[in-house]
Amino acid sequence: xxxxxxxxxxxxxxxxxxxxxxxxxxxxxxxxxxxxxxxxxxxxxxxxxxxxxxxxxxxxxxxxxxxxxxxxxxxxxxxxxxxxxxxxxxxxxxxxxxxxxxxxxxxxxxxxxxxxxxxxxxxxxxxxxxxxxxxxxxxxxxxxxxxxxxxxxxxxxxxxxxxxxxxxxxxxxxxxxxxxxxxxxxxxxxxxxxxxxxxxxxxxxxxxxxxxxxxxxxxxxxxxxxxxxxxxxxxxxxxxxxxxxxx
Numbered sequence: 001x002x003x004x005x006x007x008x009x010x011x012x013x014x015x016x017x018x019x020x021x022x023x024x025x026x027x028x029x030x031x032x033x034x035x036x037x038x039x040x041x042x043x044x045x046x047x048x049x050x051x052x053x054x055x056x057x058x059x060x061x062x063x064x065x066x067x068x069x070x071x072x073x074x075x076x077x078x079x080x081x082x083x084x085x086x087x088x089x090x091x092x093x094x095x096x097x098x099x100x101x102x103x104x105x106x107x108x109x110x111x112x113x114x115x116x117x118x119x120x121x122x123x124x125x126x127x128x129x130x131x132x133x134x135x136x137x138x139x140x141x142x143x144x145x146x147x148x149x150x151x152x153x154x155x156x157x158x159x160x161x162x163x164x165x166x167x168x169x170x171x172x173x174x175x176x177x178x179x180x181x182x183x184x185x186x187x188x189x190x191x192x193x194x195x196x197x198x199x200x201x202x203x204x205x206x207x208x209x210x211x212x213x214x215x216x217x218x219x220x221x222x223x224x225x226x227x228x229x230x231x232x233x234x235x236x237x238x239x240x241x242x243x244x245x246x247x
Contacts, residue, residue: 005042008123008244011144015118019043019125019243020143025159026130029149029177031055032211032220033239034127037147038090039219040240043123044083046113047095048135055127056094059086060217069096075104075112080119088222090125099135109138132166145246146172147239149205150190152182157189164197172199173246175239180207200246203238206231 011017019041021034035055038045047056056063061084063069070081070093083091093116104112117124126143128136140146146167150160164172174194176182194201210228211220220226221233 002241003244005244009042011117011123015114016121016123017043017144018113018117018123018139018142020128020136020139020146021125021149022128022136022140022146022163023149023159024131024163025156028130028151028156028159029205030130031058031127033147033149033175033177033205033236034125035059035090036219036221036233036236037240037243038125040221040236041123041125041243043090043125044093044116044120045090046093046116046124046126046139048099048139049127049129050095050097050099051129052097054095056092056096058217059089059092061092061094063094063096069098070094071096071099072102074116075102075108080116083120088218090219100129103134104138106134106138106141109135110141113139113142140167140170144171145243146170147175147202147243148172149175149177151178152176152186152190154186157186157193160190161193164193164199168197171246172197173202173242174199175202175205177205178207179204200242202242203235205235205239208232 021030023030047054074081081093083093085091126139128139220229221236225233
């Protein structure tokens with residue numbers, strides 16, 4: 001039976017759910033998935049990507065305009081950060097460039113995320129930095145679901161295979177992303193990867209080149225949905241449903 005958003009947000013344990021969006025290769029759509037899922041799931045988006053193309057910057061946050069960094073204070077002082085609220089986009093705990101050199105251990109990251117979810121009383125969606133690092137491993141350790149976008153090209157599928165070989169025991173959900181008539185060999189390769197590890201596959205997300213040219217910072221899924229975005233938003237709705245019902 002499908003869970004409603006309210007039922008899912010209550011969680012099944014001592015805290016609301018945590019979702020990590022992760023990929024071992026940059027450019028596969030991880031951050032777009034994270035921003036849209038956080039909005040659709042009414043979750044707080046925690047940005048662990050310190051690069052200039054991170055979700056924080058895409059959502060209009062400019063770290064250089066602030067003296068303090070919420071994540072730095074949260075990690076160093078043990079405080080639960082207060083999310084930045086916005087209109088037609090997810091609430092945000094933003095990243096900052098020096099996070100690359102100020103990462104806590106993965107176990108500390110896991111503990112912090114679980115405490116933030118409990119104390120905020122809300123689900124978290126964590127946008128991770130591409131590849132394995134302490135922040136990413138900590139987020140994956142905390143996650144009830146790990147959403148992994150997979151682009152149907154050789155380099156991305158190589159990275160996906162390495163990731164799932166390493167994280168076999170984690171609650172992965174593979175989402176074929178930027179799909180546009182993938183060749184038969186790519187479909188076979190993905191099928192072999194997910195079958196070997198018995199990993200569930202989420203909805204197909206089709207290639208939408210206009211997303212890469214967007215300059216506005218609201219969620220694509222926010223109302224009113226643009227006509228050209230209907231197909232993409234439909235796939236994000238299905239992905240959010242798959243996350244809510246992941247077991």
